[in-house]
Amino acid sequence: MREQMITRPDGTRIYAQITGAENGPAVVFSNSLGTTLQLWDPILPLLPEGLRILRYDMRGHGRSDVPDAPYTMGQLISDAEAVCDAFDVRDAMFVGLSVGGMIAQGLAVKRPDLIRAMVLSNTAAKIGNPKLWQDRISFITANGMAAASDEIMRRWFGRDFYATPAMTPWKAMVEATSVTGYTGVCAAIAGTDFYTPTSGLRIPTLGIAGxxxxxxxxxxxxxTTDLIPGSHFALIRRAGHLPCVEKPAEFATHLCDFLSATGHLAQAGD
Known part of the structure; x- marks a missing residue:
C-alpha cells in the first residue's frame, strides 16, 4: 500500500491510498457523506486480483483536513481529480456512492481522460433540495453529530441491518465525523444539479440502488442512470443506502460483472 497527502491550492490536504497491482487497471472509490474510505472494506476482499485500487477521504472526512465550511461540488470534484493525478491514474473505473456518485458525474464531464466507466451507487444528479440540506446543516451545527446519528442510520440501513451489532461501527463513524466537514459537504450537495451535464455523458455506466x-x-x-444512453441498472433487495456494507457479496458481484462487461477486468490479466 502507498499512502499520500495531496495538498490542494487552498492548503487542504487530502488523504489517499493505493493498493494492488502496480500496472493493473485502476478502480477509484469515492465515499458517501459521513464515511471514510473504510466504507469499501467489506467488498475489497471480494474483488479479483490484478486491480489497482485507489481510495481517498474527501475533505472534511477521515484523515483528510477539515477546512472551514461550506464546500462546493467544484472543490470536491477537483480534489478527486488531484488524487487521480497524484497517482497517475487514467482510464479508471470510478465507483462513487451518494455524494461520491455526484463527484463521479462531475469528474467524468470535466476530465474524460480519467474515467472510462463509472458505477453510480445510491446517488443522483440532484439529491434533495436546498431547504432540506439547510435544515440538516442547522440542526447538526446546533446539536452535533451524535444527535443526528440515529436518524442517519435509519436512512442508511434496511430493516435487516438497522440496530444490529453490525451497525455499531458505522454509527460510530458518523459520530466521529467533524461537524464542519459534514455540513461543508451538505452545502456542496445542496448546490448541485447535474441533470444536464450527466445527460451528455457517453461512457459505460452502472447504477446500483437499494x-x-x-x-x-x-x-x-x-x-439518473437512465440519463446516460446504454447504461445498466441493478437493484439490491433488502438493502439501504450503503449496499456495499449490508450486501457486500451482491454488490461485489454486480461490480465484477460490470468490470468484465466493460473489458476493464480483462486488462488485469494483460
Whole structure:
C-alpha cells in the first residue's frame, strides 16, 4: 500500500491510498457523506486480483483536513481529480456512492481522460433540495453529530441491518465525523444539479440502488442512470443506502460483472 497527502491550492490536504497491482487497471472509490474510505472494506476482499485500487477521504472526512465550511461540488470534484493525478491514474473505473456518485458525474464531464466507466451507487444528479440540506446543516451545527446519528442510520440501513451489532461501527463513524466537514459537504450537495451535464455523458455506466434506501430511493437512482444512453441498472433487495456494507457479496458481484462487461477486468490479466 502507498499512502499520500495531496495538498490542494487552498492548503487542504487530502488523504489517499493505493493498493494492488502496480500496472493493473485502476478502480477509484469515492465515499458517501459521513464515511471514510473504510466504507469499501467489506467488498475489497471480494474483488479479483490484478486491480489497482485507489481510495481517498474527501475533505472534511477521515484523515483528510477539515477546512472551514461550506464546500462546493467544484472543490470536491477537483480534489478527486488531484488524487487521480497524484497517482497517475487514467482510464479508471470510478465507483462513487451518494455524494461520491455526484463527484463521479462531475469528474467524468470535466476530465474524460480519467474515467472510462463509472458505477453510480445510491446517488443522483440532484439529491434533495436546498431547504432540506439547510435544515440538516442547522440542526447538526446546533446539536452535533451524535444527535443526528440515529436518524442517519435509519436512512442508511434496511430493516435487516438497522440496530444490529453490525451497525455499531458505522454509527460510530458518523459520530466521529467533524461537524464542519459534514455540513461543508451538505452545502456542496445542496448546490448541485447535474441533470444536464450527466445527460451528455457517453461512457459505460452502472447504477446500483437499494430497495430500502431512505436517502436516494431506487427510482431516483434509476432516473439518473437512465440519463446516460446504454447504461445498466441493478437493484439490491433488502438493502439501504450503503449496499456495499449490508450486501457486500451482491454488490461485489454486480461490480465484477460490470468490470468484465466493460473489458476493464480483462486488462488485469494483460
Amino acid at each position: 430497495t430500502e434506501d431512505g436517502s436516494t430511493p431506487p427510482d431516483l437512482v434509476r432516473e
